[in-house]
Amino acid sequence: DAGVIQSPRHEVTEMGQEVTLRCKPISGHNSLFWYRQTMMRGLELLIYFNNNVPIDDSGMPEDRFSAKMPNASFSTLKIQPSEPRDSAVYFCASRPQGVNTEAFFGQGTRLTVV
Amino acid sequence: GENVEQHPSTLSVQEGDSAVIKCTYSDSASNYFPWYKQELGKRPQLIIDIRSNVGEKKDQRIAVTLNKTAKHFSLHITETQPEDSAVYFCAASDSGNQFYFGTGTSLTVIP
Numbered sequence: 001d002a003g004v005i006q007s008p009r010h011e012v013t014e015m016g017q018e019v020t021l022r023c024k025p026i027s028g029h030n031s032l033f034w035y036r037q038t039m040m041r042g043l044e045l046l047i048y049f050n051n052n053v054p055i056d057d058s059g060m061p062e063d064r065f066s067a068k069m070p071n072a073s074f075s076t077l078k079i080q081p082s083e084p085r086d087s088a089v090y091f092c093a094s095r096p097q098g099v100n101t102e103a104f105f106g107q108g109t110r111l112t113v114v
Numbered sequence: 115g116e117n118v119e120q121h122p123s124t125l126s127v128q129e130g131d132s133a134v135i136k137c138t139y140s141d142s143a144s145n146y147f148p149w150y151k152q153e154l155g156k157r158p159q160l161i162i163d164i165r166s167n168v169g170e171k172k173d174q175r176i177a178v179t180l181n182k183t184a185k186h187f188s189l190h191i192t193e194t195q196p197e198d199s200a201v202y203f204c205a206a207s208d209s210g211n212q213f214y215f216g217t218g219t220s221l222t223v224i225p
Contacts, residue, residue: 042217100146105157
């Protein structure tokens with residue numbers, strides 16, 4: 001298995017533009033997480049899906065952020081419009097069914113909004 | 115929801131010395147406590163984990179202890195080496211399947 005796959009690896013965009021980050025979880029994993037990592041705030045949980053259904057989106061900063069999981073093998077995190085303070089590394093992670101199991105991270109997407 | 119606190123935020127040790135990182139959590143329902151290591155520019159990766167029915171677990175130079183009564187758990191690295199330099203994250207998870215991470219500890223091992 002190739003692991004959790006994220007794209008793009010790097011994204012540079014201008015303020016006000018729409019940004020879409022993509023994630024393919026490990027096959028068979030039923031939980032998917034989106035995290036944002038910055039020096040100041042560490043790893044923040046943005047949203048968590050279980051069996052493609054959003055369970056907890058309380059970490060989504062504001063209405064400019066939205067996430068979808070149309071099927072078990074794909075998820076997107078969209079920022080519209082983007083702002084410079086959204087610059088961060090965004091990680092997707094997936095986890096198999098059952099408690100007490102490891103979460104596997106993707107390589108991350110480094111987003112820079114100028 | 116769960117609140118995980120991690121200390122210290124930075125830690126420097128001489129090569130060969132031990133390093134200890136401590137975390138506390140708030141939700142008594144949490145029952146799974148993994149530790150992740152993140153090297154510069156890379157993804158976090160699991161190095162060791164402990165479940166609530168165990169008080170201590172070792173894997174070579176790494177050990178984790180858990181005190182459920184006090185709601186705290188710790189990572190111990192013995193005989194540190196320069197390649198141990200990284201950011202370490204603790205996390206807590208309950209049966210609801212969510213992961214809550216601490217704010218991370220930047221460990222530097224000085225040769």
